[in-house]
Amino acid sequence: MRNRAFCVALFLAIFPxxxxxxxxxxxxxxxxxxxxxxxxxxxxxxxxxxxxxxKTSDGRAFGYELTFFRQGVSRDExxxxxxxxxxxxxxxxxxxxxDGGHFYHSERINRxxxxxxxxxxxxxxxxxxNWSAIWNKDGSQQxxxxxxxxxxxxxxxxxxxxxxxxENGVSQKAKGVGRASHYFSQTRLTTTGTIQLNGKSYDxxxxxxxxHEFFTHQLSPEQASWDWFSIQLEDKTELMxxxxxxxxxxxxxxxxxxxxxxxxxxxxxxxxxxxLQAQGAIWKSPTTGAVYPIEWSASVxxxxxxxxxxxxxxxxxxxxxxxLAPSYWEGAMEFSGYRKNKAIVVTGYLEMTGYDHTxxxxx
Numbered sequence: 001m002r003n004r005a006f007c008v009a010l011f012l013a014i015f016p017x018x019x020x021x022x023x024x025x026x027x028x029x030x031x032x033x034x035x036x037x038x039x040x041x042x043x044x045x046x047x048x049x050x051x052x053x054x055k056t057s058d059g060r061a062f063g064y065e066l067t068f069f070r071q072g073v074s075r076d077e078x079x080x081x082x083x084x085x086x087x088x089x090x091x092x093x094x095x096x097x098x099d100g101g102h103f104y105h106s107e108r109i110n111r112x113x114x115x116x117x118x119x120x121x122x123x124x125x126x127x128x129x130n131w132s133a134i135w136n137k138d139g140s141q142q143x144x145x146x147x148x149x150x151x152x153x154x155x156x157x158x159x160x161x162x163x164x165x166x167e168n169g170v171s172q173k174a175k176g177v178g179r180a181s182h183y184f185s186q187t188r189l190t191t192t193g194t195i196q197l198n199g200k201s202y203d204x205x206x207x208x209x210x211x212h213e214f215f216t217h218q219l220s221p222e223q224a225s226w227d228w229f230s231i232q233l234e235d236k237t238e239l240m241x242x243x244x245x246x247x248x249x250x251x252x253x254x255x256x257x258x259x260x261x262x263x264x265x266x267x268x269x270x271x272x273x274x275x276l277q278a279q280g281a282i283w284k285s286p287t288t289g290a291v292y293p294i295e296w297s298a299s300v301x302x303x304x305x306x307x308x309x310x311x312x313x314x315x316x317x318x319x320x321x322x323x324l325a326p327s328y329w330e331g332a333m334e335f336s337g338y339r340k341n342k343a344i345v346v347t348g349y350l351e352m353t354g355y356d357h358t359x360x361x362x363x
Contacts, residue, residue: 071087142154151196154193172254231348
């Protein structure tokens with residue numbers, strides 16, 4: 001569902017949604033590009049989320065995540081100074097060295113200041129320090145990021161049209177007007193680039209997935225957390241599935257998904273159309289004590305599709321630094337399964353939230 005606001009929970013604890021002029025996500029929104037690739041300051045919360053699975057020519061596997069968050073603080077037009085905080089910008093960076101058995105991650109938070117972080121439609125970029133995502137005039141994208149452990153540069157090119165999730169221009173997450181987001185994805189991005197890690201350089205290629213989501217309210221008080229899958233099948237179709245978990249342990253009926261066929265046509269999936277079930281394998285975080293299910297089954301009967309998801313790297317948790325900033329597990333997954341009784345190869349990503357404590361996002 002890519003409505004991840006992990007450390008945005010910290011923002012909302014400090015800067016809650018009040019009676020502000022921020023817009024709600026309502027049916028009938030008309031997308032316009034390239035405008036909608038960039039900032040929507042009339043909505044309080046927004047993110048750009050790219051994950052991918054890439055390999056070297058000899059098969060060494062990596063997963064990666066580069067995420068940019070914008071959190072509105074004030075729309076007061078009288079605040080015009082360079083250092084006035086109208087928006088806060090958070091970013092997460094992660095690299096999963098699957099075969100090396102290591103997970104690296106870091107995060108940062110900044111105000112815009114004199115060009116420290118921000119979003120620019122004119123420049124075609126979103127950035128936080130030296131981490132950036134750039135949309136080129138030819139439709140391709142460039143990602144670049146580095147920290148003390150690693151760095152990467154990737155070129156991404158979409159094989160398909162944009163996918164818009166939900167119905168009537170909104171991805172509804174709970175009962176009630178505005179309990180929703182505007183949410184679109186690029187579900188199959190051919191990816192090439194270079195990873196530098198531990199003094200070595202790796203030329204890699206593979207597939208990425210980009211989500212962009214913006215909203216003001218989203219979850220309801222009864223909802224606790226979610227589990228989200230992006231799935232890229234070898235037959236050039238894709239699947240996004242998420243389940244919303246309620247505080248009483250039940251699955252919320254607003255859980256949903258999207259199926260994208262080989263031509264790029266998308267179909268909305270309701271909660272009754274699919275099943276996501278945690279299986280026996282677990283991983284317990286030594287940092288947070290959270291216990292994450294790291295083996296799942298997924299099925300979509302109308303697509304005659306059944307999959308089992310596992311990971312080659314159990315430790316892919318991004319641990320929040322405070323109880324206000326919940327931890328989450330976000331990592332590269334290995335899938336095996338069948339479609340119409342034929343074995344199929346799949347890559348993808350899994351995100352699990354709320355396993356350390358309940359999220360309070362946009363409530």
